[in-house]
Amino acid sequence: MKKYILGVLAVMLTTNMAQALEKQLPQPDKSGGLPLMEALQQRRSGKFFIKKDIDDKVLSNILWAAYGVNDNEGRRTIPTAMNQKELEIYIADKNGVWVYDADNNALQQISDENILKAFSSQEYMENAPLVLIYTGNKESNYVEMHAGSAYQNVGLYAASAGLNNVVRGYFDKEQVAKLIKLPENKKVIITQAIGWEK
Numbered sequence: 001m002k003k004y005i006l007g008v009l010a011v012m013l014t015t016n017m018a019q020a021l022e023k024q025l026p027q028p029d030k031s032g033g034l035p036l037m038e039a040l041q042q043r044r045s046g047k048f049f050i051k052k053d054i055d056d057k058v059l060s061n062i063l064w065a066a067y068g069v070n071d072n073e074g075r076r077t078i079p080t081a082m083n084q085k086e087l088e089i090y091i092a093d094k095n096g097v098w099v100y101d102a103d104n105n106a107l108q109q110i111s112d113e114n115i116l117k118a119f120s121s122q123e124y125m126e127n128a129p130l131v132l133i134y135t136g137n138k139e140s141n142y143v144e145m146h147a148g149s150a151y152q153n154v155g156l157y158a159a160s161a162g163l164n165n166v167v168r169g170y171f172d173k174e175q176v177a178k179l180i181k182l183p184e185n186k187k188v189i190i191t192q193a194i195g196w197e198k
């Protein structure tokens with residue numbers, strides 16, 4: 001009996017922990033915004049951020065633009081070689097590190113550590129509220145291209161939504177891989193900072 005109760009407690013604890021580690025995102029906006037050609041005209045790297053958080057709705061829009069599911073078969077807003085959806089997008093904000101679960105429109109928490117300092121190699125990063133971290137298999141031939149497609153989608157969404165964003169390669173990849181607890185067979189490809197200009 002004692003064993004049974006302990007077992008039930010363990011299951012309850014694990015379930016609660018699993019729940020605590022997942023954050024459901026609001027539904028992204030899949031209509032509206034600037035017409036595509038105007039967003040292309042507006043696209044720019046913006047190296048200035050005010051101290052203002054990105055709310056969950058905008059975060060959901062950003063991640064959906066980057067790599068969200070856009071049909072009933074789980075295909076994405078970017079094309080992927082052989083439909084192998086191996087790109088993984090982590091996010092870092094003041095509350096910690098999360099990985100995007102596109103199929104469930106959710107975030108899985110990796111850590112509650114604020115690691116934004118790891119991206120502060122340039123002064124304009126001081127107030128950046130959000131960094132996307134594009135990662136993939138070390139062995140992959142195509143994952144860098146997938147990251148490029150995703151960061152371009154984000155850049156266009158940013159242009160449409162009045163957000164500043166900048167793709168960033170100037171950071172310590174090894175350090176970031178450790179901070180986001182990346183498995184040994186995965187690599188950090190590139191990052192993208194995003195936030196409000198005014």
Ligand SMILES: Cc1cc2nc3c(=O)[nH]c(=O)nc-3n(C[C@H](O)[C@H](O)[C@H](O)COP(=O)(O)O)c2cc1C
Pocket residue numbers: 043044045046047122166167168169170171190
């Ligand atoms: C792969 C890649 C890496 C980049 N790395 C950095 C970086 O580390 N720091 C930075 O300030 N800008 C970085 N940029 C942004 C470029 O400086 C910027 O795109 C370029 O100046 C052209 O400006 P535009 O995007 O407004 O046309 C990077 C851009 C790309 C595509």
